[in-house]
Amino acid sequence: MSIWSRISEAVAALAKGESLATVFDRLRTPPERSVAFTIAVIALSAKMAKADGLVKRSEVAAFREVFHIPPEAEAGAARVFNLARQDVAGYEEYARRIRSMFGDRTDVLCDLMEGLFHIAMADGRYHPNEDAFLAKVAEIFELGDTRFRALRTRYVPEADPDPYSVLGVAPDTPLDDIRKAWRGLVRDSHPDRMIARGLPEEAVKMSEKRLVAINRAWEEISGRSAA
Template sequence: MFDRLRTPPEKTIAFTIAVIALSAKMAKADGLVTREEVMAFREVFHIPPEDEEGAARVFNLARQDVAGFEEYAKRIRVMFGADQGTLCDLMEGLFHIAMADGSYHPGEDAFLARVAEIFDLPDTAFRRLKSRFVPDAEPDPFDVLGVTPDMPLGEIRAAWRQLVRDSHPDRMIARGVPEEAVKLSERRLIDINRAWEDISARAHA
């Protein structure tokens, strides 16, 4: 799992089961769990070899239908409280699973929107994630940087620089995160820099 997901409460069995079940139900949100979605789960959420058999049982049971996903999302939300950074990491993994088959189904959109609501993530955070993963979702550069158009350019620049530091692949590699997580950070960094270029160009136009 991501580096943030290696310390309590992330090491608890309850958390592991909740993440596996929520991911399985995400894969089922469009009505069909594909091989690509299962592979996407394994890419982002690494399970130790000795736990794979148990994880497979949980995944296969949970993927039978979408029912109950809200309860798992609520459990995760309670575990992390106000730690929206980790919750956004989890949402990123769920988006990765949703897009693994190359399409974004309305059922998947409704599922992810509800999970984001349960996680108490701002609408801007959800739109930012969606614009990065869904090809036809037009990104708002201010949403991407988590800022507003009325903020001074200096504050926006500071927010951009912080996001670059947090998302730089070299930093992710140093933290020892899975290869797929590094790829996601590379994609995130491209979007962050593109958003800053857009905002900066508007300010100097």
Template structure:
């Protein structure tokens, strides 16, 4: 059974009068979290699209890159997106329910934020409203500011590109400590680890850009210290 079939089943379980935000109350067990992760990215993307006032083809393409949506599944994804846009619940309510489901500060929420940044930057522009939106979502998720800025630095062109920011470490940290942090980031980005914490297989390619960025940052820091 594809994840999109499972999403359709989850939506069908909503009772009359329930908005999409209510679906997160029904998806708390580990096997269902992959469904919840996908719905969460779609739903928050829909709310974010309202923040900058438009949905571009680039953003739609970016979402397809994250989840590898087959043509026969596009209608299901569109339904979730439209339900979120039409839902009277605000994005903060969505974010709180999602945080409650995965647990505040969960690494899965960081994975989700990366998906949102990927979609936000798809059109090559980072709208101030998108920045405010994502920062507020990160706060609700319990994501510490340095970690949020590390993710932002990897996606937003005008963000500080210092390699220490990318790894989320301070420049005065000993190299051995930075190495330990870097290796932990690599372990956390392994596809098997991501799947175990609830990221659907369709979205593990999110780790590819992360690994490329953190490897580049570590190499740059190592080269500077060796010089």
């Protein structure tokens, strides 16, 4: 059964009156976790769309870059989006449910944050309300300021383009330790690793942008040391 077929089943439960929170609670283990990841991105994207006032075509297109939605599944994805947007529960409650669902899997939560950053930047503008939204979600996910800054630096052009922030290290970190951090990030960005931690295959496209930023940061830092 494809991921979108399983998502359709979740949508059917929503149509019967179950809340998204209840559906999340059932999607705690593989393979259902990949369904939960996709629904989480859709749901938080819907909440984030309210942050800057409206849903833009570019944001919808950006979601399609992260997740390839077959024509027969478009209605289901749209239903999840609209249910989340209309739900009286605030985005903080969604984020807490997702945090509880993935437990201490901060790697998966970082993957989810990357998807949200990708969608937030789809229109070429990083709205202050989007920044506040994403900062709060990262806080609820317990990712820490360092990881949040690293994500923002990778995706937001006007953010401080500090290569150390991209790799999540301090400027005074020994070069050998920075190299280890860089290699660890490269390993974690491998598609096989991303799929192993529960991401649907469609979402591994995010690793391409991540790797570009990570490798560029390492090249800049190692180049400074060699100069």
